[in-house]
Amino acid sequence: MELQINGLNKRYGAVHAVRDFTLRLEPGILGLLGPNGAGKSTLMRMLATVTRPSSGTIRFNGSDVAKSPDELRRTLGYLPQDFGIYPHLSAIEFLEYIGALKGIGRRALRARIATLLESLNLAHAGSRPLGGFSGGMRQRVGIAQALLNDPRLLIVDEPTAGLDPEERVRFRALLRDMAGERIIIFSTHICSDVESLATRVAIVDHGMLLADEHPLKLVSGCASLEDAYLQIVTGARPAA
Ligand SMILES: Nc1ncnc2c1ncn2[C@@H]1O[C@H](COP(=O)(O)OP(=O)(O)OP(=O)(O)O)[C@@H](O)[C@H]1O
Ligand SMILES: [Mg+2]
Structure with missing residues (x-):
């Protein structure tokens, strides 16, 4: 590569x-x-x-x-500097949405989201609306979305x-x-x-x-x- x-x-x-x-x-x-x-x-x-x-x-x-x-x-996995969120979606809903856009199958996506939330120390907050997340928690959701498709090129x-x-x-x-x-x-x-x-x-x-x-x-x-x-x-x- x-x-x-x-x-x-x-x-x-x-x-x-x-x-x-x-x-x-x-x-x-x-x-x-x-x-x-x-x-x-x-x-x-x-x-x-x-x-x-x-x-x-x-x-x-x-x-x-x-x-x-x-x-x-x-x-590609990409985390922009000014990463915006959807305040009414939960972390899991948001990641499911991004994963669907990336064409990841439903079962694989669920498993991947669970693993990423665990690795980013967000498992406890997966069902909470993003609007209530702290800055650092939002940033970690941004990192999770960049890693969803197990990218070979991560920016x-x-x-x-x-x-x-x-x-x-x-x-x-x-x-x-x-x-x-x-x-x-x-x-x-x-x-x-x-x-x-x-x-x-x-x-x-x-x-x-x-x-x-x-x-x-x-x-x-x-x-x-x-x-x-x-x-x-x-x-x-x-x-x-
Ligand atoms: N969309 C844009 N329209 C006009 N100027 C822009 C645009 N994006 C960046 N610039 C300009 O390009 C230059 C580089 O900006 P850039 O955001 O790439 O810097 P950076 O190294 O990422 O800075 P930072 O450490 O503050 O994030 C700056 O002068 C900035 O004002
Ligand atoms: Mg910059």
């Missing part, structure tokens, strides 16, 4: 949100780091085929996703935002268990997410890829990953 991003650009009027972005991904966990407005979500939306690039290509297993998005979409935009430390650790364990033959891309502002999870880190600023390295390599010679990150985005350290 391979995801090849080549010379990707996205412009919103005068804003050049993603610039000449080239990256080749194989199974593993890529952590995307970058300041607010760096272009992380824009990049992820293009990879999830929600937004079209202004120019450049994305190839999934060799085929251009702008021309044939179906192969990628079939095996999660700030999945740990709003999670308390215990839930963050639980989520990281879940992703680590899932890894293997999958391409997982997640963005975060929490350096410890990257350190404990990522097999590769991409640092993005002003829409450009500034560094692409293993977290341990990135941090070598620096006091911490945060330190390495700050040096790169402030230009104190030349990009690799």
Whole structure:
């Protein structure tokens, strides 16, 4: 499995949100780091085929996703940064609805929802309306919907935002268990997410890829990953 991003650009009027972005991904966990407005979500939306690039290509297993998005979409799990919910549906009803849209059979779907609610520590709240969920609980429902179809390509935009430390650790364990033959891309502002999870880190600023390295390599010679990150985005350290 391979995801090849080549010379990707996205412009919103005068804003050049993603610039000449080239990256080749194989199974593993890529952590995307970058300041607010760096272009992380824009990049992820293009990879999830929600937004079209202004120019450049994305190839999934060799085929251009702008021309044939179906192969990628079939095996995609995506958590947008601004994940909306239906306040009157229960967590189970909402996940059944998303699962039906994804074409998952009823029996398999029920079993999958039960497993995911358990792994995300939501089993006790499955029948409650989402409108009454806390922010972190809603976020975990968002994670569950992204994982429903057991995706080979998982794109999660700030999945740990709003999670308390215990839930963050639980989520990281879940992703680590899932890894293997999958391409997982997640963005975060929490350096410890990257350190404990990522097999590769991409640092993005002003829409450009500034560094692409293993977290341990990135941090070598620096006091911490945060330190390495700050040096790169402030230009104190030349990009690799
Ligand atoms: N739909 C849009 N219309 C116009 N401009 C947009 C749109 N989406 C993003 N932008 C602009 O593109 C740039 C990149 O935004 P993006 O949301 O990708 O950043 P980000 O790295 O995800 O930031 P954050 O860490 O705050 O989530 C910003 O300048 C933003 O204002
Ligand atoms: Mg974002």
